Each structure stands twice: as structure tokens, then as C-alpha cells.
Amino acid sequence: MKVVSINQKRLQERIEKLSEIGKTKDDGVQRVALSDEDREGHLLLTEWMREAGLKVRHDHFGNLIGRKEGLNPNLPCIMIGSHTDSVKNGGKFDGIIGVLAGIEVAHIINEENVSHQYPIEVVSFCEEEGSRFNDGLFGSRGMVGKINREDLEKTDENKISRYDALRSFGFGINPDLIDNSVRTPKEVKYYFEMHIEQGPYLQETNYPIGIVSGIAGPAWFKVKLIGEAGHAGTVPMNLRKDPMIGAAEIIKEIESVCMKNPTAPTVGTVGLINAFPGGSNIIPRSVEFTMDIRDIVLERRNEAIREIKIKIEEISKARGLEFEIEQNVDASPVQCSKTLIKTFKDVCEELQLEVPVMVSGAGHDAMFLADISEMGMIFVRCRDGISHQPNEWADIEDISIGTKVLLEAVLKHI
Numbered sequence: 001m002k003v004v005s006i007n008q009k010r011l012q013e014r015i016e017k018l019s020e021i022g023k024t025k026d027d028g029v030q031r032v033a034l035s036d037e038d039r040e041g042h043l044l045l046t047e048w049m050r051e052a053g054l055k056v057r058h059d060h061f062g063n064l065i066g067r068k069e070g071l072n073p074n075l076p077c078i079m080i081g082s083h084t085d086s087v088k089n090g091g092k093f094d095g096i097i098g099v100l101a102g103i104e105v106a107h108i109i110n111e112e113n114v115s116h117q118y119p120i121e122v123v124s125f126c127e128e129e130g131s132r133f134n135d136g137l138f139g140s141r142g143m144v145g146k147i148n149r150e151d152l153e154k155t156d157e158n159k160i161s162r163y164d165a166l167r168s169f170g171f172g173i174n175p176d177l178i179d180n181s182v183r184t185p186k187e188v189k190y191y192f193e194m195h196i197e198q199g200p201y202l203q204e205t206n207y208p209i210g211i212v213s214g215i216a217g218p219a220w221f222k223v224k225l226i227g228e229a230g231h232a233g234t235v236p237m238n239l240r241k242d243p244m245i246g247a248a249e250i251i252k253e254i255e256s257v258c259m260k261n262p263t264a265p266t267v268g269t270v271g272l273i274n275a276f277p278g279g280s281n282i283i284p285r286s287v288e289f290t291m292d293i294r295d296i297v298l299e300r301r302n303e304a305i306r307e308i309k310i311k312i313e314e315i316s317k318a319r320g321l322e323f324e325i326e327q328n329v330d331a332s333p334v335q336c337s338k339t340l341i342k343t344f345k346d347v348c349e350e351l352q353l354e355v356p357v358m359v360s361g362a363g364h365d366a367m368f369l370a371d372i373s374e375m376g377m378i379f380v381r382c383r384d385g386i387s388h389q390p391n392e393w394a395d396i397e398d399i400s401i402g403t404k405v406l407l408e409a410v411l412k413h414i
């Protein structure tokens with residue numbers, strides 16, 4: 001294997017520079033999809049992709065795509081991707097390191113004049129986090145043909161539709177032409193993604209990187225409970241139809257259902273809750289909250305969801321509440337390509353790196369790229385497993401090891 005080294009300094013400088021865009025007061029990052037900050041990030045990534053010898057375009061889902069042709073233009077591409085949009089007040093490594101590592105791989109292939117048969121693409125997927133329109137993995141779902149007109153009509157908290165947000169993002173994006181941006185298995189051979197682990201396993205076991213065997217499937221819901229509004233001071237407790245108390249009871253049940261089997265990695269989270277009309281002296285008319293249920297085993301996840309839905313019905317009935325349940329994401333758990341797991345293992349052996357194989361609790365664009373390609377992921381250790389908040393941190397040495405493994409894995413297949 002020809003020994004080429006990645007440019008750690010360039011990688012580190014770019015992580016820092018990109019994290020300046022959308023910087024929050026407590027040193028976090030906020031680049032919500034299709035926002036001004038996201039656009040500024042795309043402009044900077046476009047510059048870097050061009051420097052790496054990539055021809056840059058946007059597809060009509062808002063995905064930023066850099067491409068370098070191979071010797072045989074009829075072959076499917078080798079794609080390296082992740083995302084650069086963030087959660088609200090998030091960290092500066094989630095998604096970013098995968099896109100910057102992809103650009104770094106392109107730089108090395110270009111600078112070392114590596115000849116390659118397959119075209120290479122580096123992609124920053126649009127709205128992986130789902131923090132604007134409340135349904136993540138948008139750009140990757142679009143690329144594999146799983147986005148419809150209804151998805152474009154979703155609105156954000158300012159009542160702006162995704163359709164209008166895409167239109168006004170610029171770069172020639174036209175949501176009326178999304179069908180032209182759908183890719184097929186004939187167009188993508190392998191998809192690689194490097195991402196911070198966002199969990200504590202690699203730190204606890206003292207490995208810099210890990211090979212991902214499979215990705216847990218997230219199911220997202222919005223639950224609305226409707227009761228009777230009233231004066232906080234005058235309505236006797238026994239006469240109330242208070243949706244907030246109903247929500248409290250249901251949320252406790254979500255925890256109980258997900259913890260029922262202590263050996264299972266089933267997880268449930270309520271990350272957002274709102275009371276309407278909202279006021280300390282008003283018994284709410286209605287309460288809306290999100291539900292995020294995940295597991296690496298689809299049947300076990302769906303059984304947990306079934307049990308939670310029964311609890312929602314029972315508690316609502318007992319409290320005289322009406323309820324509505326809307327599903328926003330239904331991503332099935334997915335296994336990574338055995339071919340690429342073996343490639344990563346071979347590369348780590350050649351680099352004399354001992355590396356564990358592990359499951360991803362977080363969702364990734366890779367889970368939908370698996371629909372049209374063989375997909376492989378590597379994880380980079382992050383401090384205390386912290387993610388989705390400003391204290392998210394990954395050491396550049398670990399990021400560089402991951403990028404080196406990614407580079408060598410790509411070199412084995414191009």
C-alpha cells in the first residue's frame with residue numbers, strides 16, 4: 001500500500017473555520033437547514049471542494065455535491081458523505097468531520113495524481129438533523145427517491161415551507177425538479193461515511209475509531225393531547241381535563257416501556273413539548289410533544305411503539321382527553337455492507353490499528369444510501385460521548401486516524 005498521509009493541519013483549520021459559521025454564544029454551532037448560516041457554510045465548502053479538484057453542484061434537494069470523473073465515466077461513483085447542518089445550539093463535529101474528511105480524501109487523490117476508474121463524489125446532505133422541518137435525513141431520503149410533494153409542504157416554526165426554503169436557498173435549486181435529482185443503484189457503487197460516535201463506547205474502551213456494523217432505526221412522532229383550558233386558580237383538581245398532566249403520565253410510560261428489557265438498546269426521548277395557549281395561570285387547552293423511539297431491531301422498536309400508543313389511548317380516555325399522533329420519520333434499522341466492514345478491517349490491520357465493531361444508536365444519511373449502494377461507516381471517538389450540544393468534542397488526532405482509514409478504504413475500491 002503506497003503510504004500517503006492526510007493533511008491534519010488543513011483538516012483542523014477547516015473544522016475551526018466552518019464552526020465559526022453559526023457560532024452560538026456558548027461556543028456551540030447553529031446552522032439550521034437552508035438557513036443563511038447553512039448557505040454560508042455551503043459557499044465555504046464549495047470553495048474547498050473546488051480546491052480539492054471537485055466539480056461542484058447542488059441537486060434539487062439542496063445536497064451539495066463535489067464530483068471528480070474517473071477513467072471510466074460509465075461506472076457508478078464512489079461516494080463519501082455526511083452533513084453540515086446542525087441541531088439548535090449543537091456541536092462543531094457532528095456531520096462536519098465526515099464532509100471535511102471526504103474533501104481531504106479528494107485532495108489527496110488529486111495531489112498524489114492517483115488514477116481511478118470510478119468517479120468520486122463528496123456530498124454534504126441537506127437537513128440530516130431535521131431540526132427545522134422536524135423530519136431528518138431529508139437530502140439522503142431525497143437522493144434515493146423517498147421524498148414526495150407532502151414533504152416539501154412541511155413548514156417550520158415561522159410557517160415557511162420547505163419548498164420555499166429550498167427555492168430561496170439559491171444555487172439553482174428548484175424543488176419542482178426533484179425527480180431529476182433521484183439517484184439509482186446504477187449510479188452509486190459504495191457509500192462511505194465517517195462520523196463522531198456521539199456515544200461513550202470508544203472512550204470507555206479506549207479506541208480512537210470504530211467500525212459500524214449497523215444503524216438503529218429512528219421513528220419520530222408528534223403527539224397532541226386536547227383537554228379543557230381553564231383558570232389555574234379556580235378549577236378544582238378533580239374537575240380538570242388537563243393535557244399537561246396527561247402528557248406527564250404518558251412521558252413516564254415512554255421511559256417504562258423503553259426500559260422494560262434492560263438488555264435491549266431500545267431508547268425513547270421526548271425532546272420538545274409545548275402547551276397552548278401557554279401561560280402560568282392557564283390550564284392548557286392542548287399540549288404537543290415529540291417522541292423519538294429507536295432500536296437496532298425493527299420488531300422490538302415497533303412493539304415498543306405499539307405499547308406506547310396503547311398507553312396514550314388509555315391515559316387520554318381516563319382523563320377525558322382527545323389525542324392525535326402524527327408520524328414524521330420511520331427509518332428502519334440497517335446493516336452495513338459486509339464488503340466495506342471487511343475493507344475497513346483490512347485497512348486497520350495494515351495500519352496496525354486495533355478497532356472494535358459497533359452499532360450506531362444515532363441515525364445517519366448512510367442508512368438511506370444503503371438503499372442504492374453498499375454502505376460503510378466509521379466512528380471517531382468523542383469526549384464523554386457528548387453530542388447535540390456545545391461541549392461536543394473530538395481530538396484532531398482521532399479525526400485524522402479516521403480520515404486515514406477512510407482514505408485507504410476508498411483507495412482500495414476506486
Ligand SMILES: CSCC[C@H](NC(N)=O)C(=O)O
Pocket residue numbers: 094128129130135136137198218329331361362363364
Ligand atoms: C431522523 S434521525 C436524525 C439524525 C440525527 N443524526 C445524528 N448523527 O445525530 C439523530 O440521530 O438524531
Ligand SMILES: [Mn+2]
Pocket residue numbers: 087094129388
Ligand atoms: Mn446529529
